[in-house]
Amino acid sequence: MARNKFDVDETLEQEFNWSYYKRLAEYIKPYRARLFKVLTIILLANTAGMLGPYFSKIAIDNVIPNQDFSLLIKISLIFLVSLFVIGWCMRYRIIAITELGQDVLKDMRASIFVHLQHLPFSYFDNRPHGKILIRVVNYINTLSDLLSNGLINLISDLFNVVITFAFMIWINPKLTLYSLALLPILFLIVMIIKKEQRKAFQRLSNKQSNLNAYIHESISGIKVTQSFAREQENLTIFNDVSDEYRRSWMSAAKIQFLLWPGVQNISVITTALIYFVAIRQVGVEVSTGTLIAFLSYINNFWDPVINIGNFYNSLITATAYLERIFETIDEKPDIVDAPEAIELPLIQGKVDFKSVSFRYEAGKNILNDVSFHIEAGESVALVGPTGAGKTTIINLLSRFYDVNEGAVLIDDYDVRDVTLNSLRSQMGVMLQDTFIFSGTIIDNILYGKLDATEAEVIAAAKVVHAHDFIINLKDGYHTQVEERGSTLSSGQRQLISFARALLADPKILILDEATSSIDTKTEAYLQKGLQELLKGRTSFIIAHRLSTIVNSDKIFYIDNGQIIEAGNHQTLLNKKGKYYQLYQSQYNLLQA
Numbered sequence: 001m002a003r004n005k006f007d008v009d010e011t012l013e014q015e016f017n018w019s020y021y022k023r024l025a026e027y028i029k030p031y032r033a034r035l036f037k038v039l040t041i042i043l044l045a046n047t048a049g050m051l052g053p054y055f056s057k058i059a060i061d062n063v064i065p066n067q068d069f070s071l072l073i074k075i076s077l078i079f080l081v082s083l084f085v086i087g088w089c090m091r092y093r094i095i096a097i098t099e100l101g102q103d104v105l106k107d108m109r110a111s112i113f114v115h116l117q118h119l120p121f122s123y124f125d126n127r128p129h130g131k132i133l134i135r136v137v138n139y140i141n142t143l144s145d146l147l148s149n150g151l152i153n154l155i156s157d158l159f160n161v162v163i164t165f166a167f168m169i170w171i172n173p174k175l176t177l178y179s180l181a182l183l184p185i186l187f188l189i190v191m192i193i194k195k196e197q198r199k200a201f202q203r204l205s206n207k208q209s210n211l212n213a214y215i216h217e218s219i220s221g222i223k224v225t226q227s228f229a230r231e232q233e234n235l236t237i238f239n240d241v242s243d244e245y246r247r248s249w250m251s252a253a254k255i256q257f258l259l260w261p262g263v264q265n266i267s268v269i270t271t272a273l274i275y276f277v278a279i280r281q282v283g284v285e286v287s288t289g290t291l292i293a294f295l296s297y298i299n300n301f302w303d304p305v306i307n308i309g310n311f312y313n314s315l316i317t318a319t320a321y322l323e324r325i326f327e328t329i330d331e332k333p334d335i336v337d338a339p340e341a342i343e344l345p346l347i348q349g350k351v352d353f354k355s356v357s358f359r360y361e362a363g364k365n366i367l368n369d370v371s372f373h374i375e376a377g378e379s380v381a382l383v384g385p386t387g388a389g390k391t392t393i394i395n396l397l398s399r400f401y402d403v404n405e406g407a408v409l410i411d412d413y414d415v416r417d418v419t420l421n422s423l424r425s426q427m428g429v430m431l432q433d434t435f436i437f438s439g440t441i442i443d444n445i446l447y448g449k450l451d452a453t454e455a456e457v458i459a460a461a462k463v464v465h466a467h468d469f470i471i472n473l474k475d476g477y478h479t480q481v482e483e484r485g486s487t488l489s490s491g492q493r494q495l496i497s498f499a500r501a502l503l504a505d506p507k508i509l510i511l512d513e514a515t516s517s518i519d520t521k522t523e524a525y526l527q528k529g530l531q532e533l534l535k536g537r538t539s540f541i542i543a544h545r546l547s548t549i550v551n552s553d554k555i556f557y558i559d560n561g562q563i564i565e566a567g568n569h570q571t572l573l574n575k576k577g578k579y580y581q582l583y584q585s586q587y588n589l590l591q592a
């Protein structure tokens, strides 16, 4: 089958890494008191469960020959009590363990989500969002099995093996030795399939992730797909990716189920061996009761061994997922608070770039020695060809990246010396593609200042001229909008983002204007809204609309990572340089 570009696997770790489990243990640690309690209960239940065969041995060897009915009543009563104890313990165990497992998973989910919130833009730019999603949701859920059932069952099974073994030795050491004869063969089988199994499950998690990424992308891009009538092609790709997943699943399953028949066969052969050895000695060295009790214990012995084998399987599966989860948690945010970072006090809005050079990748400067000074309250328009470095300049201002040389100062504070939170909370950034969250219009405006009142929201919307269109929506301010605000026009989305920014009341405003042309009426609205928004603030606007540019206090013409012209509209026109040309071409376009 042809591999397609969506079937891209993430790199696999080669060695089985126990450190993942040490880290998993860190998540369990806060719950160790509860874990200890559960373990005690399990120990109690297991010990009580072991008494059964021993009582039947006493019944056969002592009660029947001696007709000792008072002994029978005694052991029956003890047996009955032990059954009640087991029943109660089982119930407690199931509830307590499920709860414990889910609590640990909730903590893990939180730590991965919190971490994701702080990762740099580049992290999200460089990988499909579907692959990130699957880590937070599915991979963590897969661990649920390991934690809720696997881990606790393992401990319970280990108890069982040890206790059963103790009973067996106590009853008959010689038979016990016979029953262990085939154990080394079991270890051999485990060793052989271990490596293959691990690889198979890593492959499985990869294919699962690819499928998820493709589905996610298809849903996000559904409009483009339908516009270009690409449904059939997408289905083909989907089938390929989905089939890869099915194959990897089957090959993992085949390896996984090798273990079980192995254990099963060994247990049957061992039991036969015990019959063979013991029956010939019944009455000589071994009593009938001992034989019957011993055979029960043998069964008790192999059940947990099979379970431990199964646990080993889920451990291997989980390792593949844990790898991905911890990889995400270990991803270092590029930009973090300096150790001695201070809170940026309430700012005026003065901005300085001091000989700033910056590159995204080594060897290719995107900004070259850029310097400028902006007084508080000034509006700046950045213009210039695509790829010139305009967005890069504003990215440095909110410290989404750090400069390579020079410094960015706000009110004379180097942005690297203050906390990110105090810096960014004083800046209003409006990106080209306004993001609307699912919720009501009012929720979306409140995003700028969570504790604002409804009256404040409406006032803000009125100032930026968003009020008129909002009250004409079905439920006015309480109209429900879906993720991305797809039921709104792009002009309307932008007006909402203006209201959001105004409510937040930042001293520095950054706007990466959308290039898309909008109708003149909306344009006029946006323009009025923007003018209101800019009052009393320092603003950086990557401008495409002439009206915005003309009114700015300063205009920077950026080309090739440098400011090649600076001044207000009139001085730049008089200069008859690049800006003049740009203005002429746009102006002519408008006239045409």
Ligand SMILES: Nc1ncnc2c1ncn2[C@@H]1O[C@H](COP(=O)(O)OP(=O)(O)OP(=O)(O)O)[C@@H](O)[C@H]1O
Binding pocket: 122, 360, 361, 366, 384, 385, 386, 387, 388, 389, 390, 391, 392, 393
């Ligand atoms: N995350 C990134 N990693 C590597 N290179 C990047 C990254 N972002 C931008 N660049 C490069 O940096 C240069 C400047 O990009 P920038 O986004 O600042 O341009 P711009 O002036 O905003 O252009 P436009 O008007 O098209 O938005 C471009 O050559 C671009 O390819």
Ligand SMILES: [Mg+2]
Binding pocket: 390, 391, 392, 512, 542
């Ligand atoms: Mg840009």
